[in-house]
Amino acid sequence: MDAVQDEAAGKRARGLDRAFEILDFLRHKRQALKPNEIAAQIGAPRSSVYELVNLLLRNGILEFTGGEGRVYLGRKLYFLGAAYENHFDFTRECEATLEHLADETRETAQFCMLDGNKYTVVRMREGARPFRISTDIGQSVPIPWTASGRLLVAHLSDQEILNFIPPEDFRLPSSEWLEPQTFIAEVRHAEREGFFTFNSIVDSFTHCFAVPVRDDEGHIAGTLCLVTPRDDGLANRDRYLACLKKAAADLNQTPTRQKRA
Template identity: 35%
Template sequence: MDDQGTPTDPARRSRTSGIDRALQILDILTERHQPMTAYELAKVTGAPPSTVYKLIDELQERAMLSRGSDGRAWLGPRLMRYGLAYRARMSAFGEAERAMFALNERVGEMVQICARDEGMMQVVAMAEGTGPFRVTSDVGTRVPLNWTASGRLLVGHLPDEARLAVFRACARPSNTGLAETDPEKLSRMAHRDFHDGLSVQIDTSEDEVACIAAPIRGLDGTCELTMSVVMPKHRVQDRFDLIARAVRDAAFSVERALGLHHRG
């Protein structure tokens, strides 16, 4: 029986649990960026090794996972098909990628496109800068929303209560210890940054690193993606006005190309 006294299907509960565990395995491999043994996956998930071994076999049979010669599990080719199909439908992404390379050429700094993945911000595309400056984030990197300028923008369009609930659930200290963690402050910052069309972070995700980001909005006015310039902190003072204008223009160019006019 469920909470309303309605009979529930034990087989469905079991199947749902299996799906959740399979997704957990896929998420862990994606986040770790490396193949793992069934034993390692069992330790991370807290699931019985026998369950994980069985799931890996089933996922491998369906090409959702692959196995190397050492027996370690890795993401399978079927996932690429899903990812490409999803990406092909994201017309905003194609326009954003073109704008990313144009912005990268214009400012000579690293440029990233980011999207929201539940309580995390994820880098979905990146163009390296022309100098030796590098950051640890790469395509696929996920960090909590409260660590980054882009993370705040990606929830800035939400109603007050929804925005507050997101930060209550996901905010946590950054590695530098400088990221804001108070949900109410974060909610106000996200709202302000989104409506200003610009968000800035310095040292909150990585030491000596600054990020200047602008939202890319969809048909309904929500923040679908962000365009951001990632650069050394010491160059921000001299280049801030140029970078802020350029990243805003790049984000707006994507919206214009899609026939959107949220910002005039």
């Protein structure tokens, strides 16, 4: 009897994992797809994907859109996200901080976090420059491609970093290979300095700044970033870093967080 129950529990767990895989896949694709297209692209049995898609449709997690049976993320996810934001103060508190940073520096300001073993921009405010620098909010990017990545994995040991980051993510957009040990050395440098800056690996025209934002227990929960035109970033490096560090310190000391702590 116990073996039967364990098997049933295992099937439910695998089904739940597959459902999250479907949701993550649609989020990354950013387009509505037919269930058979989803099954083919994630390498899953059509029957199980159809069953899970119907379950997610019934619960509003997915919705039909675009015709011909295509499905995409449903509106219930918006309400779940809103409930999460209401509980998780960081994202709401960051809105005012990013607005102030963008006004003060005239540069694009971002709040970034880890999404599994990838980096993502959670909130952003564009600067006042005619030259616009923008990033798709919620888009997953390999950690080694980012300034923030050097800070977001600093709590891990060297071996844990190698286990955490997929090996293929050390292949840069230029097709150059970033040696993992070079990346780890940069992580340790960022950890000691409390910030990281570099000429962007993704965009040859920009310079990136990142400082840590810590949770109530002192762990790095995210980063505040500035993305600037390369020449301006290098010319204003000290001032921009000072603005970022002050903003992160103020964010860590906001009244709602002090009350919660």
